[in-house]
Amino acid sequence: xxxxxxxxxxxxxxxxxxxxxxxxxxxxxxxxxxxxxxxxxxxxxxxxxxxxxxxxxxxxxxxxxxxxxxxxxxxxxxxxxxxxxxxxxxxxxxxxxxxxxxxxxxxxxxxxxxxxxxxxxxxxxxxxxxxxxxxxxxxxxxxxxxxxxxxxxxxxxxxxxxxxxxxxxxxxxxxxxxxxxxxxxxxxxxxxxxxxxxxxxxxxxxxxxxxxxxxxxxxxxxxxxxxxxxxxxxxxxxxxxxxxxxxxxxxxxxxxxxxxxxxxxxxxxxxxxxxxxxxxxxxxxxxxxxxxxxxxxxxxxxxxxxxxxxxxxxxxxxxxxxxxxxxxxxxxxxxxxxxxxxxxxxxxxxxxxxxx
Amino acid sequence: xxxxxxxxxxxxxxxxxxxxxxxxxxxxxxxxxxxxxxxxxxxxxxxxxxxxxxxxxxxxxxxxxxxxxxxxxxxxxxxxxxxxxxxxxxxxxxxxxxxxxxxxxxxxxxxxxxxxxxxxxxxxxxxxxxxxxxxxxxxxxxxxxxxxxxxxxxxxxxxxxxxxxxxxxxxxxxxxxxxxxxxxxxxxxxxxxxxxxxxxxxxxxxxxxxxxxxxxxxxxxxxxxxxxxxxxxxxxxxxxxxxxxxxxxxxxxxxxxxxxxxxxxxxxxxxxxxxxxxxxxxxxxxxxxxxxxxxxxxxxxxxxxxxxxxxxxxxxxxxxxxxxxxxxxxxxxxxxxxxxxxxxxxxxx
Numbered sequence: 001x002x003x004x005x006x007x008x009x010x011x012x013x014x015x016x017x018x019x020x021x022x023x024x025x026x027x028x029x030x031x032x033x034x035x036x037x038x039x040x041x042x043x044x045x046x047x048x049x050x051x052x053x054x055x056x057x058x059x060x061x062x063x064x065x066x067x068x069x070x071x072x073x074x075x076x077x078x079x080x081x082x083x084x085x086x087x088x089x090x091x092x093x094x095x096x097x098x099x100x101x102x103x104x105x106x107x108x109x110x111x112x113x114x115x116x117x118x119x120x121x122x123x124x125x126x127x128x129x130x131x132x133x134x135x136x137x138x139x140x141x142x143x144x145x146x147x148x149x150x151x152x153x154x155x156x157x158x159x160x161x162x163x164x165x166x167x168x169x170x171x172x173x174x175x176x177x178x179x180x181x182x183x184x185x186x187x188x189x190x191x192x193x194x195x196x197x198x199x200x201x202x203x204x205x206x207x208x209x210x211x212x213x214x215x216x217x218x219x220x221x222x223x224x225x226x227x228x229x230x231x232x233x234x235x236x237x238x239x240x241x242x243x244x245x246x247x248x249x250x251x252x253x254x255x256x257x258x259x260x261x262x263x264x265x266x267x268x269x270x271x272x273x274x275x276x277x278x279x280x281x282x283x284x285x286x287x288x289x290x291x292x293x294x295x296x297x298x299x300x301x302x303x304x305x306x307x308x309x310x311x312x313x314x315x316x317x318x319x320x321x322x323x324x325x326x327x328x329x330x331x332x333x334x335x336x337x338x339x340x341x342x343x344x345x346x347x348x349x350x351x352x353x354x355x356x
Numbered sequence: 357x358x359x360x361x362x363x364x365x366x367x368x369x370x371x372x373x374x375x376x377x378x379x380x381x382x383x384x385x386x387x388x389x390x391x392x393x394x395x396x397x398x399x400x401x402x403x404x405x406x407x408x409x410x411x412x413x414x415x416x417x418x419x420x421x422x423x424x425x426x427x428x429x430x431x432x433x434x435x436x437x438x439x440x441x442x443x444x445x446x447x448x449x450x451x452x453x454x455x456x457x458x459x460x461x462x463x464x465x466x467x468x469x470x471x472x473x474x475x476x477x478x479x480x481x482x483x484x485x486x487x488x489x490x491x492x493x494x495x496x497x498x499x500x501x502x503x504x505x506x507x508x509x510x511x512x513x514x515x516x517x518x519x520x521x522x523x524x525x526x527x528x529x530x531x532x533x534x535x536x537x538x539x540x541x542x543x544x545x546x547x548x549x550x551x552x553x554x555x556x557x558x559x560x561x562x563x564x565x566x567x568x569x570x571x572x573x574x575x576x577x578x579x580x581x582x583x584x585x586x587x588x589x590x591x592x593x594x595x596x597x598x599x600x601x602x603x604x605x606x607x608x609x610x611x612x613x614x615x616x617x618x619x620x621x622x623x624x625x626x627x628x629x630x631x632x633x634x635x636x637x638x639x640x641x642x643x644x645x646x647x648x649x650x651x652x653x654x655x656x657x658x659x660x661x662x663x664x665x666x667x668x669x670x671x672x673x674x675x676x677x678x679x680x681x682x683x684x685x686x687x688x689x690x691x692x693x694x695x696x697x698x699x700x701x702x703x704x705x
Contacts, residue, residue, distance in 0.1 A: 065596060072593045076586065113386055127382060166419070168386050171426035173581055173607050175634065186618045193618075262581040263614035266607075268422065269582040313590035316573050319548060 034294060037285045037336075041300040044329075048307045056314050069310065071193060075185070077306035078199035079104075079258045080276045081299065085206040086136075086250030087277040088298040092210070093243040094223035094290030095150040099139060099157035100251050101273035102165070107132040107255035108265035109165040112174040121180035128259070129252040135161060136248015140241035158274070165267035173266040176259055184260035195257055202253060207295040219243060224291025279326070280305055283333035304329070396427070396705065397435045397658045411668030412443040413661060414468035416460055417498070418476050419449060422579055423607045424630055427654035427705035428474060428498070435658035442665055453480035460484050464491060469668040470509075472660050474498040482507050496664045498657060509667060512660050512685040514652040516552045519604075519689040520559025522650040523627045526691050527600045528567035530625065530647075539599035540572045544587050544612055546604045548576035556604055556629070572598075577608050584611030589619065598624040606632035606649060613638075616645055631692060633704030640697035651690045654705050659685075 053060040060066055083100050090097045110116065111128035119127075135157065142153040176182055184194050210216035221229040222239050230236045254273075259265045278288075280301035286293030305326060312322040413436060417429050429446075436444035447463045449456040453476040463471065464487070471493055475481035478500040485495045485507025494509035502508050531539045543560060545553045553576070561571060573595050577587040584603065592598070592615065603609045606628045616626070628635045628649030635649045663681050666672065672679045692700045 059594075059596070062596075069593055072589060076589065110382065110386065115386065130382060171419075171422070173423050173610060175610060182614070185614070258582050261614065261618070262585040262611040263617075264581040264610045266422075266580055266582075268578075268580045271578060271580065271583070310590060310593065313575055314594040316594065319576055 034285060034297070038294070038297055038300060040336075041284065041297065041304060045300065045304055045307060048304065048311055052307075052311050052314065055311075059314060069314075071196065073303065073306045073310050074196045074199065075193055075261075076309060077302045078195045079254045079261065079270075080273055080280065080305070081199050081302040082202045082250050082254040082257065083270075083273050084277040084280045084298045084302050085202050085295060086247035087274070088281045088284070088286055088293055088295060089206070089210065089219055090150075090243050090247045091278070091281055091286050091288060092223045092290060092293040093219045093240060094226060095143065095240065095243065096154065096278070096288075097136075097139065097244065097247045098151065098154040098274050099135070099161055100247065100277055101270040101275075102158040102161035103132050103135045103248055103251035104255045104258060104270035104273055105265070105267055106135060106161040106165040106168075107252045108259045108269055109169045109174060109267055111255060112176050112259055112265040113168060117176070117178055121178050124176075124178060124181055124259075125256050128255045129249060132248045132250070132252020132255060133245055134248070136251065137241065137245040139248065140244030143244065144237040144240040162267055169265070169267050171267065173264050175264045181256065181260050182263050184257065185263075186260075195260070198253065198257060202250065203295060203299055210295055215239075215242075220291060222290075276305065277302075279330050283330060285333075396431045396655045396703065397438055398662075399438050407439075407441045408669045408671070410441045410443065411470065411665050412445060412466075412468045413664050413668070414463045414466065414471045415444060415446045415473075415661075416449045416456060416463065416471070417474035417657075418456070419451070423632060423705060424605075424652075424654050428657040431654055431657040431705075432472065432661050435661040439665055441669075442661070444661075449474075449476065453477045457481060457484055460488075464488060464493065468493060470494050470496060470664040472496040472498060472657075472664050474657075475500050475502075478502050494664075494667050496660050496667070498660050508683075510660075510663055510681055510683060510685070512656055512663065512687070514656060514687050515689045516555035516652070517559035518686075519629060519650050519652055520556040520561070521563040522689045522691045523602045523629065523648075524560045524563025524567075526627055526648050526650070526693075527602060528564060528569060531569065531599065532567065536599055539569055540595055540597060541569055542591055542595060542598050542601045543571050543574040544584065544591065544601065544603045544608070545574065545576045546579040546608060553604065560602060577605075577611070579605050579608050581608060581611035581614070584608035585615045586611070588612040588615035592616065592619045592621055600624055601626045601645075602629070603627070604629040606630045606635040609635060609646070613644060613646060621645075631700065631704060633701070636692055636697050636701050636704040639692060639694055640701065642694050648691055648693045651687075651692060651700070651703070653687065653703055655703055656687055 083104065087097055087100060107128040110131045111124040116124055116127050139154055139157050142148045143150050146153070184198070187194055189197065210219065218229070218234050218239050221232065221234060222236050226236050258270060262269065281293065281298045282288060282301070283304065284294065284297030284299070284301035286298060308322060308326060312319070415432050417432070418425060433444060433446070436442045445463070445466060445468060447459040450459055456476050460471070460473070471488055473481070473495060475497070478497070482502045482504050485497065485502045486504060488495050489507060489509065495507065497508040497511040499513045501511055501513060527541060541564065543557065545557055547553055564570060573591055575587040575591045577583040588611065601624060603612045603626060607630070609628045612626070622645055624645060625647040626645045628646055629652060631649050631651040631653055635646060638644060638646045639649060666681050672681060
């Protein structure tokens with residue numbers, strides 16, 4: 001993991017369209033920055049676990065319980081985590097996808113209609129993934145070719161997709177009677193729930209896609225400076241379209257996972273997942289204005305949020321306090337981000353002076 | 357270059373074809389069995405049911421994304437359909453109280469004889485109740501009470517506090533019967549900021565206190581199955597051993613039960629809430645941890661329509677002495693267990 005973190009961090013700045021070249025030693029500039037941020041997040045995570053261990057020594061004294069608790073946190077993080085991977089790509093690419101939760105609901109509902117369930121597990125998975133991707137692509141078309149602001153286009157999709165989901169489901173909770181689908185959440189392979197494998201798989205594919213392919217490089221370039229990316233020969237519109245399609249695809253996968261977890265789907269499910277995903281990406285160091293971010297950071301962001309939920313649950317503390325703490329963490333993360341980016345604003349300011 | 361262009365066009369053709377095929381397949385996949393509400397409607401045999409003066413009933417309830425609310429609207433519509441002398445006019449309630457208010461103002465313009473209304477928020481729509489009553493249109497408030505007694509002609513609602521009491525009573529008695537003196541009792545409520553949730557929890561707590569028991573762990577969900585799964589999975593993680601769980605809502609209970617199955621836990625029993633068809637069937641089959649549910653039945657919408665018709669026709673309830681319909685009716689929260697599940701199965705939604 002730490003190896004992956006280091007590589008992810010090392011790759012981003014070199015190919016980031018807008019980020020300045022690292023000056024000085026290894027720990028100066030962008031490279032050290034993203035790494036220290038991820039180390040900081042790991043520190044926060046460790047702190048949360050220590051708080052848990054101190055407050056509930058009885059539970060933490062039982063090694064089987066601790067192992068189950070780690071798996072429980074990962075399962076809790078898995079659905080939002082998959083959405084966050086797609087969201088990270090969209091945000092790095094300079095956009096935002098407010099419709100993520102609604103797409104999860106629509107794909108989940110579509111995949112659990114009586115007609116779809118008659119095609120079995122494969123039919124349900126196919127439906128969820130295709131519905132998610134198509135809705136994402138519609139977002140992409142509206143944004144890149146219809147020239148709608150991403151915020152507005154995906155906000156419209158949020159409303160419309162939930163509406164369509166409610167229409168299809170007849171506002172009822174649709175129970176999934178498919179043992180294979182329900183088994184995705186219930187069954188384990190080598191002691192680890194299948195859900196966690198899917199989560200890991202999506203994260204790894206996302207990491208490779210962002211750091212090891214031209215698609216990933218282009219995403220960073222498009223988000224950092226679309227005009228420069230266009231002049232460099234990147235089809236910015238097409239690429240943006242693909243990014244929203246990718247986010248939709250992730251939502252489709254998440255829909256199947258959530259359906260498996262809840263053994264059902266309904267139009268209200270995945271409520272506010274888009275905000276959870278955006279928050280996780282932000283505290284993971286993804287810049288909301290685009291051009292910068294890491295999959296590992298987002299992953300840590302999601303896991304930190306899940307660990308907080310878990311921590312509050314095992315200490316039987318009210319959800320209200322939990323939400324306040326989460327809000328506080330987002331603010332602190334963004335504040336830290338701003339401090340770190342002062343150096344970059346300075347760089348641009350200097351640049352401006354030299355060019356004019 | 358041309359090679360690449362050809363490749364591209366072929367790829368596009370392939371993708372296009374696949375997309376079209378998928379689209380065609382998917383649109384075929386949206387059909388659902390229509391669930392007709394059976395047993396949720398009723399027409400009395402007495403003379404009160406005979407066609408009388410024609411009545412136009414205006415109806416408004418929030419757009420449902422939840423089984424219970426969907427059942428409310430469906431029941432009202434179905435019940436109105438059973439009377440030949442009732443014209444049923446429904447207006448969309450929109451997303452929140454102001455939207456519902458606007459829709460209802462339009463409804464007054466259509467001069468219905470009676471308005472049956474499930475408000476987004478009883479307090480916010482209190483003013484509308486007053487307005488309609490002043491205009492001479494009786495208002496039947498469904499489930500979410502207006503604070504002002506002048507704002508409604510009839511109020512029919514479920515008993516949230518009583519629901520908690522029923523659940524607490526069942527759990528307390530079971531614990532006593534099993535001889536557990538210090539049970540670990542958990543609670544999974546719905547949206548915690550709602551007054552109805554707080555009333556339910558207050559009733560539960562008060563009733564458990566009479567047995568000397570307390571709630572050990574309480575994690576709220578959001579009335580949806582996925583939020584129920586999430587809350588339950590964390591609750592089970594926090595409490596390695598539980599004796600009883602009360603889950604406030606059977607729709608959210610689908611997710612709660614899924615989490616319990618996923619965790620492989622079965623040392624406790626669970627009490628549900630509301631009384632959905634799936635829950636009642638599961639209780640009757642005695643197949644899992646769900647042993648009972650306390651009702652909060654959407655059949656109240658059917659009763660509200662029946663009573664609205666009587667109000668419109670100026671008649672009373674035939675079994676009562678009074679010549680007019682009473683002003684307030686609160687349904688009692690019944691406890692459904694394996695023993696009586698068969699009598700209640702027709703009321704499941």
